[in-house]
Amino acid sequence: xxxxxxxxxxxxxxxxxxxxxxxxxxxxxxxxxxxxxxxxxxxx
Numbered sequence: 001x002x003x004x005x006x007x008x009x010x011x012x013x014x015x016x017x018x019x020x021x022x023x024x025x026x027x028x029x030x031x032x033x034x035x036x037x038x039x040x041x042x043x044x
Contacts, residue, residue, distance in 0.1 A: 009017075033041075
């Protein structure tokens with residue numbers, strides 16, 4: 001038998017949880033598809 005527990009969280013609870021997190025030490029980079037992938041997609 002399988003048992004799953006679900007937590008109901010309202011927006012205030014989610015905001016409080018997110019406020020406790022530290023921002024990640026990463027920078028966002030845009031994905032640049034290689035030319036071979038672009039060529040393949042254009043054939044579709």
